[in-house]
Amino acid sequence: MTFFFEVLISGLLVGVMYSLVAMGFALIYKASGVFNFAQGDMSLLAGLALVGFLTVMPLWLALLCTFAVMTILAYGTVFIIFRPLVARPPLILFMAAIGLSFLIQGIGQAIWGTDAKGLNIGIPEISFEISGIYLNTFDLTFGGVATALVAGLVWFFQKTRTGRALRAVADDHEAALSVGIPLLRAWAVTWVIAGIVATVAGVAWGSRLGVQFSLSLIALKALPVLILGGIDSILGAILAGLLIGASENLAEVFIGPYVGGGIQTFFPYLVALIVLWFKPYGMFGKEIIERV
């Protein structure tokens, strides 16, 4: 039984890391209707920038500079790439996001090269045992960071003027415009927030895997989370991340040996598909009812 709980807790902790990536997707989709294919690449860019800055400045300054890079990227993306595409079909926006993904990878490679880089921001990686269950300070730290980030985002969207404006834009672009909310500025703010979330995800995953181009693949882990939680729900991203992390770990350890193993990649999709059967917009996705 102890082993079961160890696998479960380990899955929940890795699920938090998936949620960090999924939140970025949900934020942008909610505000602008863009399925941001480049979210994983944004985390990669943040990781690359941070490693680069860390070679010449202290951590706090390097983090600030990284946020600055992500802000420039956000404004550049909205005003250069998406501005001419306002009111275009979602597929066009998606294609633009794919283009953005390759652009970020190319820029990253041109500036920082292709070799893998270690990232150590000083979070201790000490393992300890409680009632026979191994835990690690690094995983727990990022669990705490993710929780704080979600709480901060919820507060921002519920309590601040800008947050309410962003929710208005997300609900109805035209209605928001009619009451004087600047659409492009709202989008830019959303991309900046998504950039900050991407930075946190980039730091978390970069510290685990090293900052290398494979980091962009973390986006793959976010997809079942988005399907399950609802593509436009931040709360859904968090809960679905936990569910996916736990279920894939448990499935790999307890079902895997009977079917040859290696099922942790497709199992989350299976869970997500079953949920879609009953909840077509995901657990917390907004149901879209259109007059036909």
Added chain:
Amino acid sequence: MGRKLIFGFFAIVLAVSFVFISGQAMAAEKKKAGPTQFFGILIYRTGPFAAGGSGIGSGWEDFMELRNMQGGVNGIKYSWEECETAYNTARGVECYERLKDKMVLVHPLSTGITYALIPRGTKEHKVVVSSGYGRADASDGCVFPWVFTTPTNYWSQNSAKIKFIGKQMGGMDKLKGLKIANLYIDIPYGQETKPMLDALGKKFGFTVRHFPVPWPGIDQKAQWLDIVRRYKADWVINRNWGVSCTVPLKEAARLGFPGNRILGVWWCGSEEDVLPAGPAAKGYYTANWHGVGRNFPLIQEIIDKVYGKMKGHISFTRVGTVYWNRGVYTAVINEEAMRTAHKKFGVKVLTGDEMRWGMENLNITAERIKEIGLEGFMAPIKTSCENHEGGKTVLFQQWDGNKWVKVDEIAPMTDFVWKRIKASAAKYAKEKGITPRDCSKVD
């Protein structure tokens, strides 16, 4: 309207003239340079595995650059062209198709691409060299005349690995009852060694359990919990690729599994695999087939003459790293095959058949290795009609926290491995309707 037409006309004339003149200039330059032996380089400088591809490709190109500065191989200079595969099999095949008319030898630099190119290369008389990757049974030249695994293959490597583990445990008899976990990335490359490890387990009495890691392998918590807490492995074989090589080192450290009980495949033994893991990588062992570092006369020559003239193909910091050195090794094998073929067919630009003969008659002795400037870097190689592997040892290295240190050199269990290579190749021949060559009748 008329003015626009005239401007348009002049612009077209100008563009056509430019293309025509520059084309002629390039052709004249080419003629002046003389005939060259062309190599198509199926490289991956982009994508998740870029660290490996860029290192190997650049080491290879740096060597050719040096040789061209020295006048070429017996006067025949190299020319080459890169084609980006991004480690994607479909793109690799496309690159081969694009370059096949110019090249006679190809290094696919990917097991998936190798599988795809074996029938093509065989049909179109292009030598396919899969050094330390691809199909292990392709070492049998009777069935695979156009494929070379020189200097060694995965099965030989794994038999040497088991000998290495035995040595670490205090003797081969100590393998009995041991639990070995084979942690592999779940793609054909990862699956290649499962039968060999099973057979070795039966022979020596150890238990081996295979733990698949789904691509891309960025999260392996479940596998590691199973390996350490439930299976309670004594040794772990790390058979991953790219980022999935690094993850095990971190996960093992978290669970208190010692780094010096993890033994990696030679594709998990580069600086790029261990540096991101930080202190967790200390003590980790991997296989290899060539030396590491810059302390070899040939590499010093490349540094002086190629990088000294700013003609290097990669950041100078990567010169002497595992993947860059592997690129130099690749280039040396190609060149020795060319020199061997020149002796038989005369000094000229070689055809595919001639290059294949060169590869099949390699005899790189210890004296020749010293002459090349790579003493201590590589072991002697001797290929034949039947033996397309040619190497005799597998190196082992350990990460000391800062650099790779060579710790051992072990001969594979040749008889044990070759019995299985012959059986597997015979099965392949039967499936494909290939009549194996009779090597006693081959020149």
